[in-house]
Amino acid sequence: xxxxxxxxxxMLAAFLGFELIRKVSPLLxxxxxxxxxxxxxxSVVGAILISGEKDATTLSRVLGFVAVVSATTNLVSGYLITxxxxxxxKKRGPAKx
Amino acid sequence: xxxxxYQALYIVxxxxxxxxxxxxxxxxxSRRGVISGEVGMLLAVVxxxxxxxxxxxxxxxxxxxxxxxxxxxxAMLMPMTHVPQRTAISQACGALASALIGTAEYYxxxxxxxxxxxxxxxxxxxxxxxxxxxxxxGKLHEMLPSRPITFKGQNIVNLGLLxxxxxxxxxxxxHPEYSYLFPxxxxxxxxxxVLMIIPIGGADMPTVIALLNSYAGLxxxxxxxxxxxxxLIIAGALDGSSGFILSIIMCRAMNRSFTNxxxxxxxxxxxxxxxxxxxxxxxxxxxxAAGILSDARTVVIIPGYGMAVAQAQHKIRELHDLLTKRGIxxxxxxxxxxxxxxxxxxxxxxxxxxxxxxxxxxEDINSEMGLTxxxxxxxxxxxxxPAAQNDSGSPIAGMPILDAYKSRTVMVIKRGMxxxxxGIDNELYYMDKTLMLFGDxxxxxxxxxxxxxxxHD
Numbered sequence: 001x002x003x004x005x006x007x008x009x010x011m012l013a014a015f016l017g018f019e020l021i022r023k024v025s026p027l028l029x030x031x032x033x034x035x036x037x038x039x040x041x042x043s044v045v046g047a048i049l050i051s052g053e054k055d056a057t058t059l060s061r062v063l064g065f066v067a068v069v070s071a072t073t074n075l076v077s078g079y080l081i082t083x084x085x086x087x088x089x090k091k092r093g094p095a096k097x
Numbered sequence: 098x099x100x101x102x103y104q105a106l107y108i109v110x111x112x113x114x115x116x117x118x119x120x121x122x123x124x125x126x127s128r129r130g131v132i133s134g135e136v137g138m139l140l141a142v143v144x145x146x147x148x149x150x151x152x153x154x155x156x157x158x159x160x161x162x163x164x165x166x167x168x169x170x171x172a173m174l175m176p177m178t179h180v181p182q183r184t185a186i187s188q189a190c191g192a193l194a195s196a197l198i199g200t201a202e203y204y205x206x207x208x209x210x211x212x213x214x215x216x217x218x219x220x221x222x223x224x225x226x227x228x229x230x231x232x233x234x235g236k237l238h239e240m241l242p243s244r245p246i247t248f249k250g251q252n253i254v255n256l257g258l259l260x261x262x263x264x265x266x267x268x269x270x271x272h273p274e275y276s277y278l279f280p281x282x283x284x285x286x287x288x289x290x291v292l293m294i295i296p297i298g299g300a301d302m303p304t305v306i307a308l309l310n311s312y313a314g315l316x317x318x319x320x321x322x323x324x325x326x327x328x329l330i331i332a333g334a335l336d337g338s339s340g341f342i343l344s345i346i347m348c349r350a351m352n353r354s355f356t357n358x359x360x361x362x363x364x365x366x367x368x369x370x371x372x373x374x375x376x377x378x379x380x381x382x383x384x385x386a387a388g389i390l391s392d393a394r395t396v397v398i399i400p401g402y403g404m405a406v407a408q409a410q411h412k413i414r415e416l417h418d419l420l421t422k423r424g425i426x427x428x429x430x431x432x433x434x435x436x437x438x439x440x441x442x443x444x445x446x447x448x449x450x451x452x453x454x455x456x457x458x459x460e461d462i463n464s465e466m467g468l469t470x471x472x473x474x475x476x477x478x479x480x481x482x483p484a485a486q487n488d489s490g491s492p493i494a495g496m497p498i499l500d501a502y503k504s505r506t507v508m509v510i511k512r513g514m515x516x517x518x519x520g521i522d523n524e525l526y527y528m529d530k531t532l533m534l535f536g537d538x539x540x541x542x543x544x545x546x547x548x549x550x551x552x553h554d
Contacts, residue, residue: 003211006322006330013331017338020118026433026458029343029440032121033184033310036339039114039134040314041191042332045145046198046324051160052151056205063201065156071194072164073171074187075138080172081183083131088177088447089124091454 031085038078044071106144107328113137177448178405181438182237189230195316196223207273217266219319226312228290243299255292302437304347304358311340350433352495381532387548393470395426400442403476410449412542430462432480469504482523507531
């Protein structure tokens, strides 16, 4: 396996993350956190691989299942609430002269 | 390594995650960012389901359905004032998933060397973030006392515990077959998560939540190394760096270091304060305050965590509308650490329909505070305390503050004279130009609104 390659990917993604996040307006820090929190639920990929395996033991089936549930909870609620928050940000309030 | 459909989808998903963060930078494009993130995640899930290793779908389908059934109400029914709690509990779920996957992989493969190392990091960060986030949830939801709990030798105990956990992890990397050590490792990681949050007080939560966010991302990233999955590495690294940079921003906004936040036990009531005699303050009624506000030309409102507690954001918006209609320039000054998570105040004011171009960051508004007629402080304390600038012995010395004391008149809506989170007295309250408006924030704002619309039209 090519661990070296993995480290290059990690380094580049981390630097890119720093540059992108630094540009985010403090206005949006809360939705930003919900969004990155939702993106971290990418671990659902690992959970699916574990619980969908052909000859999985009961233990890994159960662990995988709980992992799918909790990752999905994080994923669904994270994206939905981010969108709910962003919908509220308006440039001009309705009650203006 | 063959290149198939799922690898292609993973690459597209990674690109969409990057675009999601890029579009998040401004309110105008931010919703596009969320959609991009959602599509990326959908592609990642579909691609994984297509992989030939995945043959058993019942458990996955059940898990996805149950997870969605929990996630949808968690997002849609949560009041906006509870966003910090929601973030904490959601983070606990994500970290738990990551930790359990690591556990399953360990029992399945008992891998040696590099993979076991990656799994150990994944599980250590995953398990400790799980319990730490649950504890943070408890503190934010006020099920647990939000004051820090400290005991003698706490830091030594905590670091010792972490040291033992790491040592066991190292042994497991060398000898994965010593599986009796594994439950001990898991237990230590879980306990460390609890102990880590106990000494942290409510106002330090913005930093800690951001840091835990970073840990959850790094845990997913380690999983990427263990499973040799570049998508996990990229998404985890994006989240890891995002959480990390936010916690740095929060620390800087308090002029404190990471170590101080994590090990300082900050925010205990200072003994010296209790000894002082009560000093006179000027207070005013809603009627008097309404008169001053309606005669002002420029008003700056400074919200703090107290606004969230009192759910006063809608009344603040009514006051803003009323004063704006009279031709008064009303703006909001937002301190980076006001509230319980980064950007907390902005979300609440946006919820109350305050246009976001009225929400001004600290660096931009401080230069104009001297030209402001009235500053109205609602439920904020330490972030306007001039002691941060004048008293080098103060616990908050050097913390950047909103220069409320420079404006011509200062009004403070407050329940009583109790000190703020840092447990120190606020010089601002005793200044000649300061009027204390005692009462519940929401009720007081309501009477202000009533007075202004009745008597000053």
